[in-house]
Amino acid sequence: MKGGCKVKICGITSVGDRNTVADLGADFFGVIFDVSFSPRSQTLDSAINLLTDPPIPGIVLVYDPDWKDLNRLLQGCRPYGIQFLSPAPQARLASLKKDFPELALWQSLHLPEAHGAHHEVQISARFGLASLLAKINELRSQGIDLVVLDTVAVIAGRTRYGGTGRVSDWSLVRNLVTQAPLPIYLAGGINPGNVREALSTVNPAGIDLCSGVESSIGYKDPLKVRDLLIQVRQWEEAELHKA
Numbered sequence: 188m189k190g191g192c193k194v195k196i197c198g199i200t201s202v203g204d205r206n207t208v209a210d211l212g213a214d215f216f217g218v219i220f221d222v223s224f225s226p227r228s229q230t231l232d233s234a235i236n237l238l239t240d241p242p243i244p245g246i247v248l249v250y251d252p253d254w255k256d257l258n259r260l261l262q263g264c265r266p267y268g269i270q271f272l273s274p275a276p277q278a279r280l281a282s283l284k285k286d287f288p289e290l291a292l293w294q295s296l297h298l299p300e301a302h303g304a305h306h307e308v309q310i311s312a313r314f315g316l317a318s319l320l321a322k323i324n325e326l327r328s329q330g331i332d333l334v335v336l337d338t339v340a341v342i343a344g345r346t347r348y349g350g351t352g353r354v355s356d357w358s359l360v361r362n363l364v365t366q367a368p369l370p371i372y373l374a375g376g377i378n379p380g381n382v383r384e385a386l387s388t389v390n391p392a393g394i395d396l397c398s399g400v401e402s403s404i405g406y407k408d409p410l411k412v413r414d415l416l417i418q419v420r421q422w423e424e425a426e427l428h429k430a
């Protein structure tokens with residue numbers, strides 16, 4: 188049996204929510220930094236505030252960042268890791284490794300929504316198992332430590348790369364989990380109602396979720412977070428006894 192399932196709660200917008208998810212047993216929290224298309228995005232000052240001396244490791248999420256600002260943030264609060272929502276240039280990854288050797292480098296990859304309007308078209312070559320494995324191998328050679336497989340979905344006519352509340356093709360993710368050379372976290376549409384199924388189907392190294400444990404956009408619901416975490420820990424316990 189592998190080492191359990193880590194839980195990252197993303198889109199944290201207040202110190203209160205950060206502390207609550209930590210108290211309830213989350214392993215990581217995520218802060219979205221300067222991402223214009225996220226309703227949960229934080230400014231430099233608020234991101235530093237959330238990521239300074241946290242009770243659990245914090246991950247900063249960026250999309251095509253302003254590298255000077257990102258550097259300021261990293262110097263200012265030394266988060267546990269960065270999660271790139273868009274591809275990061277190889278030279279940038281190399282200098283991050285040099286300047287912040289302890290910093291974990293995570294990369295999001297986006298799969299089409301399962302059964303979405305564009306699923307059949309998009310699932311073709313770019314999202315096939317072989318090309319995804321090749322991509323993950325390339326990311327590993329560039330210094331990425333972990334891959335988050337999230338959902339891209341068209342919602343209200345706009346293409347959204349995260350926080351969609353939509354699931355992707357979990358059987359494809361399952362195959363990647365067993366064959367990829369990096370740890371894989373599952374994201375996209377996970378909530379207390381489907382987390383057990385997600386874990387039994389995919390058996391990922393971790394899960395990453397946002398809207399499924401909120402009461403409204405940007406506000407975490409402690410009861411939903413607690414319900415989800417209880418189910419993850421019960422599933423881990425059951426797996427341990429299977430081994």
Ligand SMILES: O=C(O)c1ccccc1NCC(=O)[C@H](O)[C@H](O)COP(=O)(O)O
Nearest residue numbers: 197225349350351352375376396397398
């Ligand atoms: O959550 C957002 O607002 C968001 C917007 C744009 C890009 C990424 C975003 N979130 C990143 C995450 O890590 C989420 O946990 C992940 O996308 C899953 O979200 P959800 O389907 O709501 O659980």
